[in-house]
Amino acid sequence: MKLTWFTRKGIIYLPVSIIGWIILIIALAYAVFTFIDIDKRSHSVSDTLINFVFNLLLIGLVYTLIAFFTEKRPVPEIIER
Known part of the structure; x- marks a missing residue:
């Protein structure tokens, strides 16, 4: 069974x-939840942003891996001689 949940447009899935x-909405909701949680425990704006950027990179990495393995790829054309 071929999974086609995402398509690639440039570097964006x-x-x-x-x-x-659903996966995109969950990723965005988790990013917002993570930001709010980090903001509650941090003491400054730079502390919040430094910790959030690392988590945002991890969320983006997981999203990209899921999208890469489930993307709609063009079928290569077979050239007959």
Whole structure:
């Protein structure tokens, strides 16, 4: 079974199915939750941003890995001689 949840536009993966949209919404919601949690425990703006950027990179990495393995790839054309 071929999974096609995302398609690639440049360096960005866009969802093309309902599962892809759900994954994107979960990633964004988790990023917001992480920011709020870090902001509660930090003492300065720079402390918040430094800790949030690392978590945002991890969330982006997981999203990109899921999208890479479930993207819609073009079918290579077979050239007959």
